[in-house]
Structures are given as C-alpha cells and as structure tokens.
Amino acid sequence: MAARDPHRFVNDLDDEAIDRLITRLESRAKDGVFTNLIEKYSSQLLRANPAQVLEVGCGTGAMIRSLVRREEFTGSAVGVDQSIPFIKAAKALAQQEFIDERLEFRTGDAHHLEFPSAGFDTVIANTLISHVTDPVRVLEEMARVVKSGGTVVIFDGDYSSLTYAFPDYDFGCQMDSALANASFCNPRIMRELPGMLADIGLQLKTAWGDAVVEIGKASYFKSFAETYAPYVSSSGLMTAGEVEHWLSVQQQAMESETFFAACNYYTYLLGRA
Numbered sequence: 001m002a003a004r005d006p007h008r009f010v011n012d013l014d015d016e017a018i019d020r021l022i023t024r025l026e027s028r029a030k031d032g033v034f035t036n037l038i039e040k041y042s043s044q045l046l047r048a049n050p051a052q053v054l055e056v057g058c059g060t061g062a063m064i065r066s067l068v069r070r071e072e073f074t075g076s077a078v079g080v081d082q083s084i085p086f087i088k089a090a091k092a093l094a095q096q097e098f099i100d101e102r103l104e105f106r107t108g109d110a111h112h113l114e115f116p117s118a119g120f121d122t123v124i125a126n127t128l129i130s131h132v133t134d135p136v137r138v139l140e141e142m143a144r145v146v147k148s149g150g151t152v153v154i155f156d157g158d159y160s161s162l163t164y165a166f167p168d169y170d171f172g173c174q175m176d177s178a179l180a181n182a183s184f185c186n187p188r189i190m191r192e193l194p195g196m197l198a199d200i201g202l203q204l205k206t207a208w209g210d211a212v213v214e215i216g217k218a219s220y221f222k223s224f225a226e227t228y229a230p231y232v233s234s235s236g237l238m239t240a241g242e243v244e245h246w247l248s249v250q251q252q253a254m255e256s257e258t259f260f261a262a263c264n265y266y267t268y269l270l271g272r273a
C-alpha cells in the first residue's frame, strides 16, 4: 500500500486514529520545544497589530488559540480545517478558554478558500504545507486572501532532516526516511519554497530556521514517534516487526536517558509581490 499522510487523509481515519491525532496536536502545542518556535513568529506578527488573522489547516486550533489568548492581540481570527472532528474540538476548546467571541472555526479546503480576496492582515499555515495535495495551489489561495502589505506565514519542518539515533546506521536511515514519507505528502517542501514564490506572486520578507533537538530525555519526539511510526507499517514502507523493534529501541533510549532525535524547522514571512 502507498504511503498515506494521515493529516492529508484525515477524513478517511477511524475515530480512534482521529482521537490520537487530536491528542498529539494538543500535546505538541503545550511542549516547550514547539511553543518557543510559535512564539518566535507570533511576536513578530503582533508588532504589526493585525486586525484580521486567518489560520489555514488549523486542526484543533492550538496555534491560533494561543495567538488569540495573548493580551497584545486585539483583533479577531478565523481557523479553517478540512476535518469536522478537528473543528468540533477547536470550537469546544475555544469556548472553554473564553475566546470564542473573537475566534471563529469553519470547515473548508485550503485549496479553495471560501473568503473574498484581500480580506486578512495575516494568513498562517502552521505545519500545513507539508500535508497538502497541491502546495502551489494552497500558497496561491493564501496570497489571494491576504491584504496588500499583509503577511503570509509558512511554518513547517524539513522532514528530510528528521533523524533518530539508532545503533544500526542503515536501518536507522531507512526508518527516518520511512517516517518522513509515511507522515508527510511533501517532506521537503520547506527547502523548495524559495524557488516557488515568484510564480505565486509572493515575496520573501524574512525567513529563519530552528533545529529542534532532544538529547537524553524525550518529549516532543517521543510523541512524534508513537503517533506516526504506526503509519510506516500500515503504508507498507517497513514491516510491523521492524517498526516495533525500532520503537522498543527508542523506548529503551528514553528510559536510560540516552535518547537523541532532531529535525530542522523553518519559518517564512512572505508578502504579496
């Protein structure tokens, strides 16, 4: 069976798999490793005092909720995602956090945004672009709905750099590559982005990279491995026995605090050309 990015095909998953992804999205958003990366670009965005913000592929709304909760944010925001259960969870969480009056969630497809042109000051794709069927089309839609002078944010991992230490080097490389290919439609999109922008009518304002690294103890990459390794065997890239063996070696490394994993993440702030 071919690799099937679970976030791309989220609407084909059963309830248990959806619940696991909801748990992963919410736990990732609370992990210090991840909050630091989001904080870095959110604080830049807030300096421009955006009145209308859109997050495309918002999942459970973890990123956009964190932006709306901030004191400095005085505008309103909309989150769009293709998954009905994710949007349902997003609405419930926004209500619990008493931010639902300034934050709306809707189902929709990132390839065909149901918004008029030039309506938003900021349009964000937070770990969306690696999962979509047609990244160019999604970027064109983001460019269309952002105001002239506004900002498009593309934040995602470069999953060809994803690596877990493993005693057998070849096997470890095979599993790293299988994990990237089973979990992401476009694992290398963040290194391809600079060459795509001009044709889309976007220009680079600024960009930077962060290495996410866990050494000794694991939290971010523990949850990543446990959530996504099962898709490596279900997509036939490696056998269930091989994936189980790899997971047990990672588990032992976590227990003995000899763990190592890393991945590069990139943030692009773009404007309309």
Ligand SMILES: C[S@@+](CC[C@H](N)C(=O)[O-])C[C@H]1O[C@@H](n2cnc3c(N)ncnc32)[C@H](O)[C@@H]1O
Pocket: 007, 008, 010, 025, 029, 056, 057, 058, 059, 060, 061, 062, 063, 080, 081, 082, 083, 086, 108, 109, 110, 111, 125, 126, 127, 128, 131, 132, 133
């Ligand atoms: C890794 S999650 C990120 C969720 C959220 N941005 C966050 O950072 O927590 C990727 C999300 O993209 C959504 N997605 C993938 N393809 C989509 C599409 N074509 N239209 C809308 N949402 C899409 C998935 O449903 C999933 O919620």
